[in-house]
Amino acid sequence: MVALSLPSRGLTGVLSPAIGNLSFLRTLDLSSNGLSGGIPASIGNLRRLQTLNLSDNALSGELPANLSSCTGLTVMAIRLNRLQGRVPSELGDKLASLRVLDLRNNNLTGTIPVSIANLSSLSYLSLAFNQIQGNIPDLDGILGLKGLDLAYNSLSGALPSSIYNLSSLQMFQIQGNMFHGGIPADFGSRFPGMRILDFSRNQFTGPIPASFSNLTNLQFILLSSNRLTGYVPPTLGRLQALQGLYLYNNRLQADDEAGWEFIASLSNCSQLQQLTLDSNAGLTGQVPSEIGNLPTTLQVLLLDDTGISGRIPSSIGNLAGLQVLNLDNTSITGVIPESIGKLGNLGVLHLYNTGLSGCIPSSIGNLSNLFQLSAYNTSLEGAIPASLGKLTDLQSLDLSMNRLNGSIPIEIFRLSIISMYLNLSHNLLSGFLPAEVGKLSNLNILDLSGNKLSGGIPDNIGECIVLQGLWLDNNSFEGSIPQSLNNIKGLTTLNLSMNKLSGKIPDTIGSIRNLQQLYLAHNNLSGLIPAVLQNLTSLSELDLSFNNLQGEVPKEGIFRNLSTLSITGNNGLCGGIPQLNLDPCHTSSIKKNTKGWLKSLTIALATISAFLFLAFMIALIRLKGNKLRRRKKSPFLPPITDEQYERVSYHALANGTNGFDEVNLLGKGSFGAVYKCTFQDEGTIVAVKVFNLEQVGSTRSFVAECEALRRVRHRCLMKIITCCSSINHQGQEFKALVFEYMPNGSLDGWLHPKSETPTQTNTLSLEQRLHIAVDIMDAMDYLHNHCNPPVLHCDLKPSNILLAEDMSARIGDFGISKILPECASKTLQNSNSTIGIRGSIGYVAPEYGEGSSVSTLGDVYSLGILLLEMFTGRSPTDDIFRGSLDLHKFSEDALPERILKIADTTMWLHTDAYEALQEVNTTRSRIENCLVSIIALGISCSKKQPRERTPIKDAVTKMHAIRYSYKKLLNSNMEQQ
Structure with missing residues (x-):
């Protein structure tokens, strides 16, 4: 037998050592099966073997060193397995005929063997997606190498100069490593045949070499997620074969004076399909008009999260091939040009969080392939064009938080294809909700809250049978609640609050078995509370x-949990559990006998109440007069200053920060900036959070933070020293909070250090991360379960975790926090509608994006994502997380076998974990188990469904147990030494 080729045959079990007896075998291809166990060393007996392909199985163990005995091998492909250990150095010494070496997607460790340079016949080398460390060795012995793929390892250092001798390279991929330094200026002069160049997700600095223009065969340039600076070279327009230019998430620059010339030059790249410039804050100035001269082959144009401003040029309509256009999170202004209707192939249009204004052009209805339109949180006005009804492929439409008025076009409700969400909330829309709403039979989310809609809720809304979230709150709907809602079996959230609904709550709501949140507050509903609600x-x-x-009031189910039940403001209720403090329910006979004297008592009480009311109004008028007089004397003071804190003057803060000099700037947030402040008299160093009062919501944030912090006392929460509410030197209102100074900055700075090279001094060890995680969890448990009333943080993320001198953690920034129950603070109660979704992208609980109220489980979700980030080193907004892949799934897919593959490799820079990890025994296994437990806890806390998340009190217990287990392991190792 000279060939054994059985790819994709469903084979399972282990590979028998008897395979080594097939001494005449030249081809062994068992790829894409379910084989497990180790690779038998007997394969080394196959001296005539030329092709070995064991890819895409579940093989484990080490790569047998005696494979080097198969001296006739030309192809060795063992990718997509679970191989461990180092790449045997012997391979490079004896396999002189090897042309293809493909070991990607395994768990290989160690460094790249220097002996690989001896494989002089090699044309393709891939070690991608492993855990290989160190530098790239000199490979100039492989002069014929055409493909080099070392992506997603832990390689570091600068590119070796010997790389430039590999002039035959056509594909060079080193993305997802830790390479640093600049890309040499003459790089583009060394590789005439280069087609694919991927340096993304590294730490390269400096400019993009203009010599790239010499790589005339280049099809793809991927330099995203580095720290590149300077202008994009306009000479890139010489690359006639260029199809993709990926430069997002760098520090590139351009303004109205210079830097945008490359856009005009790219018009010469007739095959260009993708141009991604997003997440480059230094790209500022007007949107260049030359953007409309880009090739019509362009399919993807991403300019979101940049500093661009000005109007969208009408020439955008020239890009006939465009499929994705993202201009969100920028400062663009003006109107949406009519010419956008010429983009007939456009599928995704993102314009949200911008300064766009004016009406939505009717020409948008010409975008026949559009399936996602997001233009929320802008200043669009006027009527919603009926032409949107032509978008028969539309799956999601979000025009919320604008100034749109008039009625909702009936045509929109006839778009039965809409499946993801229809969000028109927080506009000025009026009129009736048409019966055509029942045609949205595939819709998951319908949010029309915060408008001026009136009339009844159509009964056929129950035909939206797959609806999961329905928000009609804060309108003027009237009439009864439709009985047909019980047809929507998958409904999880129903919010009809703040309307004028009347009648009884229908018993049929009890048929919605998946209902998780039901809000009917502030209506005119009467009658009994349906007892069936306690069965949900x-x-x-x-x-x-x-x-x-x-x-x-019923006594079972949801009615037993006071923290999730609100029935206040219903004076006719009685009974229920004792904790509700309601009057016991009377029998009908007692009511009948007492009817007469109750009537007399009512008349008497009404008379007394009138006199008391008159006296109360007189006292109130006098009290307001006194308050007004006091207010003229001093600016607004939040409650926190009235209790125990001595106020500090604006003058003292200005002096201590040297006039709020940029040198003392510690960081910036949504509502202001934080400065390092040194009080001259006593030399005390503090941190001062200065609120930008021109920012909408900043005053509310100031009050919210004061209100929250005056209620809490915990060692792991930021301690407020005092506050300042005054007038600055320009006569403008000034508000600031003064906190204890945290010399080690934020957790974010340690997880994602700005330094080019990770070291022990700028990264965190495994033990330090465990201590910090315990501190954070202790603080969150205190806020949720030991504060009265409970406090929700609502924005838990690394940049809001500060580290003290001893590296203990403090949770800070309570600017959008929430105090439960809602009636605790009128200011905070109303903040939901003005601040918007509570939290930061990547950390905010998914149910908040669907309109759900904030809850402790929302904080738990953020905590889970934070845990995953702390121990994988990957931010939830990392560029690799696109499509269906996010940090949660990335971590979940790695458990348990691939835990070391996703763990943050900078932890191993520290002696304790690194030495323990090198022990190939129970010590290493226990470290892996520790990481598995942490990641599993992070996953359980960040489940999509709130009810599936681990409660904070249980999470705290588990986290303490994990830390205790690791400390015990370290102590055991020290005793052995």
């Missing part, structure tokens, strides 16, 4: 407050 085991929040409900 999935119901986690119920708000029936401020209605006219009467009768007995």
Whole structure:
């Protein structure tokens, strides 16, 4: 037998050592099966073997060193397995005929063997997606190498000069490593045949070499997620074969004076399909008009999260082949040009979080292939064009938080293809909700809250049978709640609060078995609370407050949990569990006998109440007069200053920060900036958070933070020293909070250090991360379970975790925090509608994006993502997380076998974990188990469904146990030494 080729045959089990008896075998191809176990060393007996392909199985163990005995091998492909250990150095010494070496997607460790340079016949080398460390050795012995793929390892250092001798390279991929330094200026003069160049996700600095223009065969340039600076070379326009230019997430620069010339030059790249410039804050100035001269082959244009401003040029309509256009999170202004309707191939259009204004052009209805349109949080006005009804492929439409008015076009409700969400909330829309809403039979989310809609809720809304979230709150709907809602079996959130609904709550709501949140507050509902609601085991929040409900309150299910139930403002209710403090329910006979004297008592009480009310109004008028007089004397003071803190003057803060000099700037946030401040008299160093009062919501944030921090006392929460509410030197209002100074900065700075080279002094060890995680969890447990009332942080992320001198953690920034129950603070109660979704992208709980109220489980989700980031070193907004892949799934897919592959490799720079990890025994296994436990806890806390998340009190217990286990392991190792 000279060939054994059985790819994709469903083979399982182990590979028998008897395979080594097939001495005449030249081809062994068992790829894409389910083989497990180790690779038998007997394969080394196959001296005539030329092709070995064991790819895409579940093989484990080390790569047998005696494969080097197969001296006739030309192809060795063992990718997509679970191989461990080092690449045997013997391979490079004896396999002189090897042309292809493909070992990518395994768990290989160690360094790249220097002997690989002896494989003089090699044309393709891939060690990608392993855990290989160190530098790239000199490979100039492989002069015929055409493909070099070392992506997603832990390689570091600068590129070796010997690389430039590999002039035959056509594909050079080193993305996802830790290479640093500049890309040499003459790089483009060394590789005439280069087609694919991928240096993304490294730490390269400096400019993009202009010599890249000499790589005339180049099809793809991927330099994203580095620290590149300077202008994009306009000479890139010489690359006639260029199809993709990926420069996102760098520090590139351009302004109205210079830097945008490359856009005009790219018009010569007739095959260009993708241009990604997003997440480059230094790209500023007007959107260049030359953008419309880019090739019509362009399919993807990303300019989001840059500093661009000005209007969208009408020439954008020339890009007939465009499929994705992202201009979101920028400062663009003006109107959406009519010419956008010429982009007939456009599928995704993102214009949200911008300064766009004016009307939505009717020409947008010409985008027949559009399936996602997001233009929320802008200043669009006027009517929603009926032409949107032509977009028969539209799956999601979000025009929320604008100034749109008029009625909702019926045509939109006829788009039965819409499946993801239809969000028109927080506009000025009026009129009736048409019966055509029932045609949205595939819709998951419908959010029309915060408008001026009126009339009844159509009964056929129950035909939206796959609806998961329905928000109609803060409108003027009236009439009864439709019985047909019970047809929507998958409904998880129903919010009809703040309307004028009347009648009884239908018993049929109890048929919606998946209902998790039900909000009917602030209506005119009457009658009894349906007893069937207590049978909804999935119901986690119920708000029936401020209605006219009467009768007995049920005692089971949701009605036993005071923290998730609100029935206040219903004076006719009685009974329920004792903790509700309601009057016991009377029998009908007692009511009948007492009817007469109750009537007399009512008249008497009404008379007394009138006199008391008159006296109260007189006292109130006098009190307001006194307050007004006091207000003229001093600016607004939040409650925190009235209790215990001595106020500090604006003058003292200005002096201590040297006039709020940039040199003392510690960081910037949504509502202001934080400065290092040194009080001259006593030399005390503090941190001063100065609020930008021109930013909408900053005053609310100031009050919210004061209100939250005055209630909490915990060693792992930022300690507020005092505050300042005054007038600055320009006569403008000034507000600031003064905190204890944290000399080690934020956790974000340690997880993602700005230094080019990770070292022990700028990274965190495994033990330090465990201590920090315990501190964070202790603080969150305190906020949720030991504060009265509980406090929700709502923005838990690394940049809001500060580290003290001893590296203990403090949670800070309570600017959008929430105090429960909602009635605790009127200011905070109303903040939901003005601040918007509570949290930061990547950390905010998914249910918040669907309109759910904030909850402790929302904080738990952020905590879970934070844990995953701390121990994988990857931010949830990392560039690799696109499509369906996010940090949660990335971590979940690695458990348990590939845990070391996703763990942050900078942890091993520290002696304790690194030495333990090198021990190939129970010590290493216990470290792996420790990491598995942490990542599993992070995954359980960041489940998509709130009810599936681990409660904080259980998470704290588990985290303490994990840390204790690791400390015990370290102590055991020290005793052995």
